[in-house]
Every structure is written in C-alpha cells, then in structure tokens.
Amino acid sequence: MPYLTPLQDFRFALKELAGLDDVLKLPGFEEVTPDLVDAILEENGRFVEQAIAPLNVPGDTRPPVWNDGQVTATPGYAQGFKDYAAGGWQGLQHPQAWGGQGLPKLVAAAPGENIQAASLAFSLCPMLTDGVIEAILTVGSEEQRKKFVPNLIGGKWTGTMNLTEP
Numbered sequence: 001m002p003y004l005t006p007l008q009d010f011r012f013a014l015k016e017l018a019g020l021d022d023v024l025k026l027p028g029f030e031e032v033t034p035d036l037v038d039a040i041l042e043e044n045g046r047f048v049e050q051a052i053a054p055l056n057v058p059g060d061t062r063p064p065v066w067n068d069g070q071v072t073a074t075p076g077y078a079q080g081f082k083d084y085a086a087g088g089w090q091g092l093q094h095p096q097a098w099g100g101q102g103l104p105k106l107v108a109a110a111p112g113e114n115i116q117a118a119s120l121a122f123s124l125c126p127m128l129t130d131g132v133i134e135a136i137l138t139v140g141s142e143e144q145r146k147k148f149v150p151n152l153i154g155g156k157w158t159g160t161m162n163l164t165e166p
Contacts, residue, residue: 003053003118005045010110011038023104037107044089044111051083052118059121080122085155089115090126094133098145099153125158132159 014020014037024032055076065072084090093108094100112130116123133152136144151157 003049003056005041005048005114005118007041007045010041010114014106014110018106020106023106026104028102029104032103032107040092040103040107041110043087044114047083047087047089048111048114048118051080052115052122055080055122056119059119063121074121077122077125081125081155081158084115084126090129090155091153093130094149094153095137098133098137098149128161129157129159131161 015034020034020037023029024034024037055074058074058076062074064074064077088101089111091098091100092103092111093105094102096102112123112127115126129152133149136148136152140148148157152159
C-alpha cells in the first residue's frame with residue numbers, strides 16, 4: 001500500500017491543538033497565512049508521496065555500502081535529496097537571511113513528520129542537517145555561519161551526527 005499523507009490530521013493538529021492562528025500572529029510571521037500553510041502541506045504531501053515514500057523499501061533493503069574507500073548510496077537517495085533541497089524543504093524553519101524560508105517551526109514540523117513517516121531512513125539526512133544548522137546558528141561564529149549555513153540549507157552539504165559510545 002502506498003504512503004498517503006494524513007493532511008486532515010496535520011490541519012487539525014496545527015489549528016486545533018497547536019494554536020497555529022496564534023503563532024502566525026507573532027512578530028516575523030505577518031506574511032505567513034493559513035492559506036500558505038495549507039499550500040505547504042498540500043505540496044509537501046504530493047512531494048513525499050511521489051518522491052520520498054518510494055525510497056522507503058530500498059532504504060531498508062539496499063543500505064549504503066562502503067567499499068575500497070567509496071560509498072555507494074541507496075538507489076534513488078541522491079536524486080531524492082536533490083529534489084528535497086530544490087523544493088526548499090530543508091529551509092522551511094531557517095532564517096531567510098541564510099537562504100531559508102523563515103517559517104515558524106510549528107509549520108515545519110508537519111512536513112518533517114511527513115517525511116519521517118514516509119521513509120525514516122531517508123529522513124535522517126535532512127533531520128541531522130537541521131540540527132547542524134541550528135547548532136551553527138546558535139553557537140557558530142559569523143564566519144562559520146556564512147560558510148556552512150547557506151550550503152546546508154541549499155543542499156550542497158549535509159549534516160551528520162558523530163557519537164562515541166562507551
């Protein structure tokens with residue numbers, strides 16, 4: 001069965017549970033209207049159903065492979081991420097000054113959840129990239145912000161998580 005975006009659930013949660021109308025009244029969001037939010041949800045649903053959900057099975061069955069110093073990505077992931085970045089999805093919640101769209105994080109939450117539900121394996125790259133963007137914008141130097149943030153938002157670069165385990 002194909003993945004179907006739960007648009008009505010997103011609309012209900014944003015409006016009735018999360019107070020979208022009040023969030024849109026906050027300073028900086030004057031140009032963000034409920035109609036714009038609905039258009040974002042609709043387009044994200046179309047994109048996720050057509051471009052991301054089909055990557056779910058390959059993401060589980062054909063993981064990336066490291067061989068002789070080269071990584072071969074899961075089939076379809078490179079194009080999927082290019083399309084994701086070209087659609088502006090990486091920049092929904094990030095400041096316009098850095099190439100983002102400057103939308104409330106609440107508005108970006110539904111598309112993020114939608115991508116995760118359609119293909120969790122694929123969604124890890126954009127999710128980790130958001131974390132890197134937030135970290136650099138919060139504690140990075142101006143030089144680091146200029147160097148990294150536009151390239152991360154634009155999809156030229158991605159973020160990772162590097163952990164050490166005991």
